[in-house]
Amino acid sequence: MPDAEAPDSHTHTASGGGGLLFSRAAVGQTAKAYGALEELIVTGGLPPGSQWSEIALADTIGLGRTPTREALQKLAYQRLVRIAPRQGVFISEIDYQGQLKIIQARREIEHLVMAQAAQWASDAERAALRQLAQELEELKAHSDMRVYMRLHFAITSALGEASRNSYAAEFYAMLQTLARRFLYFHQKRHTNLVEICDLHIHQLLAVADGNAAAAVESATLRNDYAENLARDILMELIVTSAVTVSPAGHAT
Known part of the structure; x- marks a missing residue:
């Protein structure tokens, strides 16, 4: 390990x-x-x-x-x-090099989930998404990773349900869990949650407003952020020999 x-x-x-x-x-x-x-x-x-x-x-x-x-x-x-x-x-x-593939797959599925959630969410679900956005706003003041983990799980569930697409929601939840685990194990490299909270907030409010184009754009920005973070962590681990890359290109 x-x-x-x-x-x-x-x-x-x-x-x-x-x-x-x-x-x-x-x-x-x-x-x-x-x-x-x-x-x-x-x-x-x-x-x-x-x-x-x-x-x-x-x-x-x-x-x-x-x-x-x-x-x-x-x-x-x-x-x-x-x-x-x-x-x-x-x-x-933890599949370190696979983390990039996880984010790449999530990127495509999340676009579908966001677009459909923006279209199909009920009034109650839109209100719940706004409440989650408010909780993220409050989290920015103290950057508690455990609270972020709770909100990340709740956001994934809420958006998946609002999308009315159980197949996409199931794969989305799986990829979110794998990404969340990776982040939690490297939280010391990522102590400031302001930027990631803002990315989630923009995404949630776009869905709550029914703006599918803005929701998809926000999802793209959030996944760009996550992919860059994963690359930085992986490269740091390789440089410090915490992980190695096999000839097949897999980090171990």
Whole structure:
């Protein structure tokens, strides 16, 4: 595993109020299990490369084995875990060079999601997007990465739902999770959230206003920013030998 700047360590449980880094609304047990496990993976509570049993993971999040197993299947599809029969669950390593491909794929899908969300969002959804924009505005004053992680998850869910395209929304959510994890693990290289918050705010307000062209343009700018950041981080890691590039062009 690359010698990345790992996030600070915390004990996480699915109950007890302050255990999880950010709260998420979830109706069913499987959705709750997914939200808890995804959060722990993104923020390093389940470290890259670590091995777990299904029972241990169920105990960690305080939920049953069935919803935990179903959540793990979704996480495996999203490439966040690898399930090995009779061996357990392995938390995936961060794919460093693949991060650029993640952003490139997200760029195209996000254009579709933004355009459709601007067209199809309900009045209630537009109000919710404006509220998220306001929370991002408030976040600029203290640059709390954990709060940003919560808002990033909420923004992805809200825009995906508003797009009325469940297929695009599903792939969009997967790519957003992978990008969010990469950013969290390198937060010490990115302590000022003002610029990224402004990019999100412009995007959210464009969708809320029903301006599809402006929403797509804002998405382009945000992905340009993310791609440049990922390139800078990758190059720094290569220079410091924290990662190496294989002949096939893959960072390891």
